[in-house]
Amino acid sequence: MKAIYPGSFDPVTYGHIDIIERASKVVDELIIGVLVNSEKHPMFSIEERIALLERVTGHLSNVSVKTFDGLTVEFCKINGANLIIRGLRAVTDFETEMQIAQTNHSIEPTVDTMFFTTSLEYSYLSSTIVKEIASYGADVSKMVPDVVANALKEKLS
Numbered sequence: 001m002k003a004i005y006p007g008s009f010d011p012v013t014y015g016h017i018d019i020i021e022r023a024s025k026v027v028d029e030l031i032i033g034v035l036v037n038s039e040k041h042p043m044f045s046i047e048e049r050i051a052l053l054e055r056v057t058g059h060l061s062n063v064s065v066k067t068f069d070g071l072t073v074e075f076c077k078i079n080g081a082n083l084i085i086r087g088l089r090a091v092t093d094f095e096t097e098m099q100i101a102q103t104n105h106s107i108e109p110t111v112d113t114m115f116f117t118t119s120l121e122y123s124y125l126s127s128t129i130v131k132e133i134a135s136y137g138a139d140v141s142k143m144v145p146d147v148v149a150n151a152l153k154e155k156l157s
Contacts, residue, residue, distance in 0.1 A: 001026075001027045001028050001029075001082070001083060002027065002028060002029040002030075002031070002079065002080055002081040002082070002083070003023060003026075003027040003029070003030050003031070003081055003082075003083035003084065003085050003114070004030075004031050004032075004033045004072065004075060004076050004079065004081045004083070004084050004085065005019065005020060005023060005030060005031070005032050005033065005084075005085040005086075006032075006033040006035055006068075006072045006075070006084065006086075007032075007033070007034070007035060008034070008035050008037060008040060008042060008049075008127070009032070009034055009049050009052075009053055009127070010040075010042040010043055010044055010049060010127050010131075011043070011044055011049065011052060011127055011130065011131070011144060011148045011151065011152065012049070012052055012053050012056055012127075012144070012145075012148060013122070013125050013126070013127055013130055013143055013144050013148075014122055014125065014142075014143060014144060014145070015087065015089070015118050015119075015122035015123075015125040015126070016087070017056055017057070017145070018087075018118060018119050018122055019085065019087040019116050019118065020032065020057055020060070020063060021060065022116055023085045023114075023116060024060045024062055024063050026114075027062070027083065027085075028062060029062050029063075029064070029081075030060075030062060030063045030064075030085070031063075031064050031065070031066055031079055031081065032053055032057065032063065032064070032065045032066070033066055033067070033068050033072065033075050034046060034049050034050055034053065034065060034066070034067045034068070035067075035068060035069065035072075036067060036068065036069040037069075038069075043131055043152075043155055044151070044155070046067050048151065050065050050067060052147060052148055052151060053065045055145075055147050056145050056147065056148070066079070071104075071107065072084060072104060073104045073107050073108035073111050074108075076108065076111050077108065077111075081111070082110055082111055082112065083111070083112055083113070083114055084101070084104060084111060084112070084113045084114070085113075085114055085116065086100075086101070086113055086114070086115050086116070087115070087116050087117075087118050088115050088116070088117050088118065089118045089122075089123050089124070089125070089126070090123060097113075097115065100113075101113035101115075125143055129143075130143050130144055130152070131152070134149075134152040134153070134156055135156055137156075140152060
């Protein structure tokens with residue numbers, strides 16, 4: 001079974017890594033799909049996000065990182081994946097994620113979505129929160145791996 005874990009990963013957090021590690025145990029192959037979203041203005045370039053993701057997932061032999069734009073279900077079809085992995089942090093995520101999953105399934109009925117609830121210690125965590133805290137010079141080492149924390153410091157200096 002091949003799955004796609006899509007997102008912007010700007011930057012990758014321990015919450016993302018938690019989902020990646022757990023999903024990699026359930027599927028044969030997991031492709032992290034780094035979304036190019038023209039409406040967002042990411043802190044890290046697509047190349048930087050891919051490099052960071054490759055560094056923090058290098059220990060997982062069945063995980064790879066690719067970039068895409070457009071519909072996630074089209075990215076699934078191109079890569080021969082029939083499953084989308086999504087993380088749920090809180091009940092507030094559920095309604096939006098359920099609507100996206102149902103829309104994806106209506107567009108491409110061969111693609112299903114599997115939800116992973118985020119581990120409790122990461123339930124508050126988002127890339128946006130990490131960037132905001134880092135922008136004030138505060139320690140984000142409990143939220144992101146060292147390589148990401150260092151990249152944030154470099155970006156913000």
